[in-house]
Amino acid sequence: MSYDSLHTDAKLSTHYVILTGKLYDIEQQEIIKMSKSNKIANASYRVFFQDGDDQIACYANILTGKEYVCINDECLSEKRNLGFKSRHVFTHNEQQYDVTFDVINGFTCETECLVVKDKLIIGRKTSSPFNSRQALTKVLLTFLAGGLVAGVAIFFLGYYLGRMYVKYAL
Numbered sequence: 001m002s003y004d005s006l007h008t009d010a011k012l013s014t015h016y017v018i019l020t021g022k023l024y025d026i027e028q029q030e031i032i033k034m035s036k037s038n039k040i041a042n043a044s045y046r047v048f049f050q051d052g053d054d055q056i057a058c059y060a061n062i063l064t065g066k067e068y069v070c071i072n073d074e075c076l077s078e079k080r081n082l083g084f085k086s087r088h089v090f091t092h093n094e095q096q097y098d099v100t101f102d103v104i105n106g107f108t109c110e111t112e113c114l115v116v117k118d119k120l121i122i123g124r125k126t127s128s129p130f131n132s133r134q135a136l137t138k139v140l141l142t143f144l145a146g147g148l149v150a151g152v153a154i155f156f157l158g159y160y161l162g163r164m165y166v167k168y169a170l
């Protein structure tokens with residue numbers, strides 16, 4: 001959802017957002033929820049666990065490194081991680097949760113998510129954004145094409161800069 005403009009009224013702490021030519025007033029918390037939900041919607045990993053009546057959702061984005069842990073659609077932990085292992089520790093309903101993201105295979109981006117509640121394992125799931133060979137092939141060919149274009153551009157830049165150097169320096 002894109003916003004054309006955003007105005008703040010300091011007295012009411014209400015934001016006025018123009019969406020497709022119409023003026024809407026939205027509370028500040030709703031704007032934060034909307035922006036966070038858009039980020040979560042772009043997550044590469046989506047792993048879900050059930051703990052009694054609570055649904056635990058673990059999200060991660062491989063491009064930005066952002067990880068989210070939500071219980072019943074409430075985001076309780078958010079962290080940026082560019083390494084191979086991360087840990088989220090938080091409390092919910094006076095119980096301590098420990099969620100660990102662990103990259104098993106760096107090439108295929110296969111990641112394991114482990115959820116522990118009060119030292120009892122709720123679940124462990126493995127997920128990969130490239131669940132099919134076709135998706136992995138598409139990503140690899142995209143990076144290969146980007147590298148090829150960058151390599152050709154650098155070659156020609158070096159070639160023409162070298163010709164100019166030889167022409168004017170000598």
